[in-house]
Amino acid sequence: MSVAGIYSRKSLFTGKGESVKNQIDACQEYAAMKGWDSLVYFDEGFSGQNQNRPGFQQLLQDIDQGKIQHVIFYKLDRISRRMLDILEFIEKMNSKGIDFISITENFDTTTPLGRAMVHIAATFAQLEREMLQQRVRDNMIQLAKTGRWLGGIAPTGYTSKEMRFRDHQGKEKRKYILEGIPEELAVIEKIYTHYLKKKSLSQVEKYLLAQGFQTKNGGAFQKQTIRSILMNPVYVKADPRIFDYFRVLQSDIASPIEAFDGIHGLLTYNKNRKSGIKGTEPCDPEHWIVTVGDHNGIIDASDWIAVQKQISKNSKPGVPWKKSSHALLSGLLRCKYCGGPMIIRYGQKDKKNGHRFYYYVCQQKDLTGGAGCSNRNIRGDLLDQTVLETLVSLAPQPSQVKKILEKVESKFLNSKRNIISSNEDLNKQIHRNRKRIQQLLSKLERNIPDAAAKHIGERIEELDHHISELEKKMEHRKIVEQHPSMDLSPAILKGIRENVASIGHVVNSMESVEEKRRFVEGTVERILYHEGAVEIHLKKNAAVQ
Structure with missing residues (x-):
């Protein structure tokens, strides 16, 4: 049987809105109507800004372990107050094929309206995400112009190495640079040599397979990988000819021409940009940031430029x-x-x-x-x-x-039938309680002792509270019935x-x-x-x- 994870949250300090119990009751009734078993997760006293909530984290863990097939919540903001967090949660559910349902907002991914709500949420969250990405990108560009390795997977032939130094104020700093791996760089040199000889990616691919050369991950070199290696400026011995090459391409060259010494390789940044929610696409060279790195290049400038021309010719x-x-x-x-x-x-x-x-x-x-x-x-x-x-x-x-x-x-x-029968029963209880309140009010109108009047007043408050709870249950069942x-x-x-x-x-x-x-x-x-x-x-x- 399918299992629904019911999540509820309430900030204890606000004192507003539906209680955790009422939220859970409404969600459990919905799950029962659908014939699902349910597991309850709740957090009380936690703000919607805080993602590190025990109940919410347990829900995510059980989802990863395959224990949950549906997620039900009272309102969308129970998940988070931040649209970016909501979008990430939605993407996680979509990737695992899990339905998520808000019983008060008609937010149900099994319906067209629910799926439309997902896209609306994604639109608003994308704005917040892009603003954050722009700030990060601006900072990364400034760091890139210093020639340091900014992280990520090092290119074949190199590994990243931490280097400590002191700035102009004498403070100790650290940065990462690329350090060569001789046996891998030897393969890179063979790739360039064979391509200049055969002028074909397929021929280089066959050669590498026949020789038994493998990538860092232990797999065979594919044509796309070979092409990326051949076009990567990290391997070139950057001299003034390379400076002119990228100047013609109108790239943003962050290092002066004096740094192009024919020894060090290049680092390039901003070569790709976001395309859609998940994908990327290459940027034109005029948007690249090119800087001389601290590592040594291995391919002569004339050979590297010849390779670029041949690839361009073959790519027509x-x-x-x-x-x-x-x-x-x-x-x-x-x-x-x-x-x-x-x-x-x-x-x-x-x-x-x-x-x-x-x-x-x-x-x-x-x-x-x-x-x-x-x-x-x-x-x-x-x-x-x-x-x-x-x-x-x-x-x-x-x-x-x-x-x-x-x-x-x-x-x-x-x-x-159960909903109808249950609603009839609730109506009868409400009617009985109201009738009892009227009887008690009639007693208060008589001349009775103060102690008895106080007892009757307390009883009326109890009955009135019970009526409110019954009416909430009826409202919840109405929401479920009309979903x-x-x-x-x-x-x-x-x-x-x-x-x-x-x-x-x-x-x-x-x-x-x-x-x-x-x-x-x-x-x-x-x-x-x-x-x-x-x-x-x-x-x-x-x-x-």
Whole structure:
């Protein structure tokens, strides 16, 4: 059964708003209506500005451990008062496929309105985030102009080393510089030498694979990695020719020409910028900050410039790459033996009908002529059909769908009846208490002793408080009953039944490879192949399981 994490928070010192108990009661009623078990997390006496709250941190820990499938809260600001914190929480929930629901604000990611609310929250939070990023960026740019290494993963061939020094006031300071790793720099020199000789990234990639050279992480050098190494100014022995090279590109050169001594390498900053919420894109060279570093370069300036010209020449626009018009599993199929992607290769034409079969081949095996991987090739049309048939077979059968929806409908109708019955009971209790208050007020109108009058007054206050609590419960149940996700009309049930039960028919009626590819990509996370065995890893929220 699904488990909902119910979170509630109240600042003890404000004395305002709904109590923690009332918040939790409302959320528990919602979870019960949905048929979910629930775990309660609460913080009292903690400000919404403080993320280090015990209950909230325990909720995050249980989410990471897979104990929670839904998160329910009374209002969005219970999570945090800061929009940036709310956005980060939302992104975390989205990445784990967890629904989060605000029962007082119609904030439910299972509904279109709820998803729209997510985007509104993201818009406001982005403003705060960008302002902070701009301040950080401005500070980093000023530090970059000093030539120090600002952190991050050091480029291949170097490691970062702490260096202590005294400033002009005699105070001890520290900074980080790059220090060479001889064995890695030897590989870098071979990459430059071989590229100048062959003028091809693919040829360099094959050479490195054949020689058994590996990256820092122990993997094979891919073309994109090789290209990044060849274009990185960190390796060049910066002399006046390099100064002129970047001056022509209109880069921001932070070091004077006298620092370009033909010994030290360069450091470049601001080469990428944010694009969208998560991605990055390269900046034009005119936005780069170029400075001479404290490390030594290894590539002569003339060779480095020649490499840049060759890469630019090879990068001229050609025919746009397109996915295979036949292969279904491009981008999803990987070799289980070595972990690399499997690519398309075509066989010889059939002499009788001119047809050419296509095969999935391990890229590592293809590049090394079989030396880098021994995984067997497989005919593409056969594997594509096998994967499609397997996915269709995993879809629920009509009889299964019918039983599941009957249980859902029964539980839903019982929940509705329980709400109605419970509200009737609450109304009766409220009516009885009001009637009792009227009786007690009638007694007060008589001439009774002061002690008795005091006792009656206290009893009236108790009954009035009880009425307030009952009315709050009724209001909470009304909120739950009216929530959009509680709408399970016959039309909705019919739509679910038809959509799920017809997956097999829909797939079989698809005519184009593109249609089938969209279905597979929407269902499958990745596919692993090794020696005739296929593993299909489905996405978490796939329609087939």
